[in-house]
Amino acid sequence: MNAPLTSVLPLQAVIFDWAGTLVDYGSLAPTQIFVEAFASFGITVTLAQARGPMGLSKRDHIRSLLADPAIQQQWQQRFGAASADADIDAIYERFMPMQIAKVGQYSQPIPGAIDTLAWLRGQGLKIGSCSGYPRQVLDVLLPLARVQGIEPDHVVAGDDLAAGGRPGPWMALANVIALAVGDVGRCVKVDDTVPGILEGRNAGMWCVGLTLSGNEVGCTEQEVAAMPAEERSARRKQAAARLSAAGAHYVIDSVADLPAVLQQIAQRCRAEGHR
Template identity: 60%
Template structure:
């Protein structure tokens, strides 16, 4: 069986999926952006809405019942749209400055990309990052050896970003895919899994490398095996509850999943 006959493309997220083990680039910068307004924000709080566009992410944080009172106490009123704009304006230069610092390739990602290329499977990508950040990230990834066939940013499309299907479907258009069900969406967040499902694709959730566990690769591999299991089980449960067809640790484990999806398509199964 030629796998490329049954899988035309794999569409990857960026932070926590192909780069930035633990998804630190967006979350750490969000903590710093809120600190600039004298609003304390814990790293685990910043991770909460991960996967959506960054303006929407900031809006969700500012309206979070645990965080909103801090804004009220500091400014004497709830955060409004203009405040979200101001936070976003503070976030953007920090994100552009720091994205390269955190965006090393996840172990096994380059090898997987090479395997996909060798089997003529196209590589798409989309992200919660806005276009400015994507434009900064793409050459960094290219220097490391990773250049997807397309890269859609959260603010590229009038329809919007996740959890809607539009970025994934734009990849289908840009890659000239013949059948959406021949695409696999790979992501570490619930909105990213929802995106793939709404687009009619197979979906694969990543538990260990992503936002839910939130550890660096070194921290993750330093854990005893039992502790790694304990840390990733809540992430696995969350991704499965979102409807992911498969949940694996990292993209390094993806190839056998793709083979299984191809075999299921041979049997006539659909996502």
Template identity: 60%
Template structure:
């Protein structure tokens, strides 16, 4: 006779794991994308900001490689150099990109409105604050002091090149937060991200996921640009972004981190009823 044992976690939430750019800092996620545009321009291959946004959320070397495989970018590269982009070419662009990113990441990384209030509220509820990012550790070493000066001190930070296993869309950075924070069950965690690949990361780790449609990469506007739109102009942009994150599997999609407390309360109630991510 065989027995089947199923354990459903019904305890409280223990941690919220945040992405960085477009989620907690850098409304519109400009630091990684604009610098990529500039890095490609420096070698004579123009790319648009929209193209730079397509692989957002990936580790930056993988981001550059994927960007170079987009059909229009690949065609421009072939026209310029007479051959497809190779891994050595990716290394060359990465070597240009990294110093630019380190020197300029702080210029774009103001806190997103509502972020500090939300994080303070989550801490008051006893939740731990984790984080992971598509940025490599060198960039995070430049960004962390900027964020700390603004009042953001996550309990854990995992960079894209910290782990041998790799980065998104795999679960490893999110799970490294689970280990570092001492979380008892992955269902007690919420992953918050502005990119589809970041949502995949959370789902692959067995967590609840929340997509941020307006503040991040999918709308891709600065706060001033977003606020300058009329409500009628905002609606289709918000909807396209929300649809992409929902199609990626996000359990919830909201505009920004400022709306997160209500979602956290709802997830807590669902866990208490025995629901799972």
């Protein structure tokens, strides 16, 4: 049996988000389904509102949307009372089959993701992942992604852990345990959402935020390419500011740019004596 490859860099693992990070450029699959799920109850939710809590587990996402004053006002006008936990459950039960049915349409790898994962493996780094998607949704997404070349060493779903999801550190730390990583300070969390960056920081990891490919910009690759340069720059800058404010150590356009950043993190680790 071949011995495990020793990391070339002074790092041990990279923990990725899924939608907007490895697959689904623009993180479109979950956003549209939230809009449609609320619409089935007669509640209008805009795409911008639906994107606001992205990165949370889907049940927490629904809870957060119902806490939005404008959405809550609609709910009370329609149903004559404030929303309760039973209403969150009802929306979630409506959301789940819709998300399961649609997620496969958004399983395409983000350009550069396959090459980046191959590069990480060549460096001897372990590859973890976690998602706000429930396990039932990942059970559909993962085989489709695997066929296309996206297969981390470990995956944690948004409803796998009793402790909860983002912005808590638990999903990221579950990867650390499963991958037998000895130092969270030598792990890098890569995510396109504010809760995902907070998750990585709360877990004590280096954090890299993604702008153009992710939820903060929220456009397809074709839409981003067609944007006037000034608009694309402004959208990138706005996304970078939000991710940096959440604690991202570095911010890049997409996962394709990650190897260069990991080299910079490695240099800082060596300078600080973490080998």
